[in-house]
Amino acid sequence: MPSPQAPTCSAGRILAAAQQLFAELGYDAVSTSAIAEQAGVSKANIFHHFSSKKALYLAVLTAGCKKSTPLLDDMIQESGSLSERLCHFIRAHIDNLHKYDEVSRLLLRELLENEPQRGQEIAEQVLGENFSRLVGILRDSQRCGELRRNVDPAMVAMLLVGANVFFFQSREVLRHFPDIRFADDLAAYSRRLTEILVNGVAMPALKLKTNTPDTHSTNKGATRKKVGV
Amino acid sequence: MPSPQAPTCSAGRILAAAQQLFAELGYDAVSTSAIAEQAGVSKANIFHHFSSKKALYLAVLTAGCKKSTPLLDDMIQESGSLSERLCHFIRAHIDNLHKYDEVSRLLLRELLENEPQRGQEIAEQVLGENFSRLVGILRDSQRCGELRRNVDPAMVAMLLVGANVFFFQSREVLRHFPDIRFADDLAAYSRRLTEILVNGVAMPALKLKTNTPDTHSTNKGATRKKVGV
DNA sequence: TTGCTAGCTGACCGATCGGTCAGTATACTC
DNA sequence: GAGTATACTGACCGATCGGTCAGCTAGCAA
Numbered sequence: 001m002p003s004p005q006a007p008t009c010s011a012g013r014i015l016a017a018a019q020q021l022f023a024e025l026g027y028d029a030v031s032t033s034a035i036a037e038q039a040g041v042s043k044a045n046i047f048h049h050f051s052s053k054k055a056l057y058l059a060v061l062t063a064g065c066k067k068s069t070p071l072l073d074d075m076i077q078e079s080g081s082l083s084e085r086l087c088h089f090i091r092a093h094i095d096n097l098h099k100y101d102e103v104s105r106l107l108l109r110e111l112l113e114n115e116p117q118r119g120q121e122i123a124e125q126v127l128g129e130n131f132s133r134l135v136g137i138l139r140d141s142q143r144c145g146e147l148r149r150n151v152d153p154a155m156v157a158m159l160l161v162g163a164n165v166f167f168f169q170s171r172e173v174l175r176h177f178p179d180i181r182f183a184d185d186l187a188a189y190s191r192r193l194t195e196i197l198v199n200g201v202a203m204p205a206l207k208l209k210t211n212t213p214d215t216h217s218t219n220k221g222a223t224r225k226k227v228g229v
Numbered sequence: 230m231p232s233p234q235a236p237t238c239s240a241g242r243i244l245a246a247a248q249q250l251f252a253e254l255g256y257d258a259v260s261t262s263a264i265a266e267q268a269g270v271s272k273a274n275i276f277h278h279f280s281s282k283k284a285l286y287l288a289v290l291t292a293g294c295k296k297s298t299p300l301l302d303d304m305i306q307e308s309g310s311l312s313e314r315l316c317h318f319i320r321a322h323i324d325n326l327h328k329y330d331e332v333s334r335l336l337l338r339e340l341l342e343n344e345p346q347r348g349q350e351i352a353e354q355v356l357g358e359n360f361s362r363l364v365g366i367l368r369d370s371q372r373c374g375e376l377r378r379n380v381d382p383a384m385v386a387m388l389l390v391g392a393n394v395f396f397f398q399s400r401e402v403l404r405h406f407p408d409i410r411f412a413d414d415l416a417a418y419s420r421r422l423t424e425i426l427v428n429g430v431a432m433p434a435l436k437l438k439t440n441t442p443d444t445h446s447t448n449k450g451a452t453r454k455k456v457g458v
Numbered sequence: 459t460t461g462c463t464a465g466c467t468g469a470c471c472g473a474t475c476g477g478t479c480a481g482t483a484t485a486c487t488c
Numbered sequence: 489g490a491g492t493a494t495a496c497t498g499a500c501c502g503a504t505c506g507g508t509c510a511g512c513t514a515g516c517a518a
Binding site: 031032033043044046047052053 | 474475476477478479
């Protein structure tokens with residue numbers, strides 16, 4: 001079985017080299033000559049396999065997404081308590097970000113662009129699939145009474161994914177902060193994050209006070225409008 | 230009083246044009262010719278005021294940070310309950326991200342680079358100052374008994390900032406997701422986020438069960454191995 | 459008027475960019 | 489053997505890159 005790190009055909013080597021360089025430096029900072037050199041092929045060979053630099057970039061993006069997303073199924077654990085399942089998802093998600101960190105960084109770069117020309121719709125599709133799946137799981141937890149009814153599952157999902165993504169993209173910086181002691185311990189990170197998310201941060205005595213009837217989030221359909229925009 | 234959007238001197242116009250273009254397209258995708266055209270000056274004029282393109286970029290970064298960070302003081306509200314103060318901070322923080330969105334995007338771009346050559350230390354400094362201030366506030370809340378003692382203030386801070394940053398950088402994409410109904414309503418966003426953070430997501434009945442002595446996160450060093458890898 | 463300085467510009471530089479093209483090597487079919 | 493398709497390369501292209509330079513202008517002091 002050939003390891004995925006060392007493709008033998010030159011097209012595969014080009015893709016691998018391009019993925020690494022694009023993720024590290026960004027699209028515009030990487031020249032086709034640099035990709036060719038890294039892949040050990042001639043520059044003309046790149047244009048033999050790919051019609052343009054942009055086509056190569058899109059190929060890198062789609063190949064990376066195809067390779068990294070199937071594992072999303074493993075991130076969702078059916079059994080266990082809410083706390084256990086949340087912790088498992090957080091850990092699996094942040095592990096996945098790190099395992100495919102080149103692809104993750106490529107997608108994060110896409111989020112910062114606002115030119116729809118490039119592969120933003122790919123990033124949107126990947127993130128969206130990830131997201132709606134998670135929201136569905138949270139809705140199930142809500143139906144069977146584990147999750148409070150007056151919390152918005154989409155907000156919880158965004159909180160989870162957002163914390164993980166920020167933790168991932170800022171880890172080099174966060175590591176230098178003296179307050180942060182979990183930068184290198186993913187197990188501690190996901191445990192603490194889960195605990196906070198499940199139990200909240202307020203003192204238990206104060207929690208009953210703030211039992212706000214925030215139920216306009218679980219709206220009664222009639223007033224909700226489509227937000228297709 | 231001259232509006233900050235329309236600098237009169239050409240150096241100021243160059244800075245403003247560069248800030249906009251760098252934030253929108255990234256450092257490498259922007260040529261000095263494009264900056265000159267946007268600023269309405271000659272390309273040579275750029276190199277009359279700034280020694281190089283990179284020097285201009287760093288000037289943009291430092292000027293932007295200097296302009297956007299003083300308002301951080303306003304983000305911290307002394308009076309009110311924990312819930313009110315958290316909500317105020319979240320709202321002020323996300324507002325600040327949007328108000329200085331060009332600077333924010335520049336800093337987020339820096340986070341994705343790993344070449345220390347560029348202005349990453351600037352981003353680190355800005356983020357770090359922001360961060361340690363927030364952690365201090367949370368520690369105070371912990372001392373006076375509003376915040377639970379067994380939560381890590383740094384984790385709460387990262388959760389807050391991370392959710393806001395992710396919400397900010399993904400808003401264009403999130404807006405297309407049908408599950409998300411708060412993409413354009415910052416007030417609702419900060420309210421719901423606060424409520425989840427304060428009270429947690431679990432059903433109150435289940436919460437007492439999960440009162441885990443999670444203090445093994447402050448581990449006893451002996452069994453934990455380094456995970457430097 | 460002269461001299462000096464700062465702000466600014468058009469023209470230009472070598473280097474590098476993405477991309478092309480003629481041509482070579484190999485392998486397979488007939 | 490000839491014919492052909494594919495993989496691949498060195499040499500080259502025009503365009504654009506960051507940056508330089510001589511020179512123009514206006515203001516100001518002597």
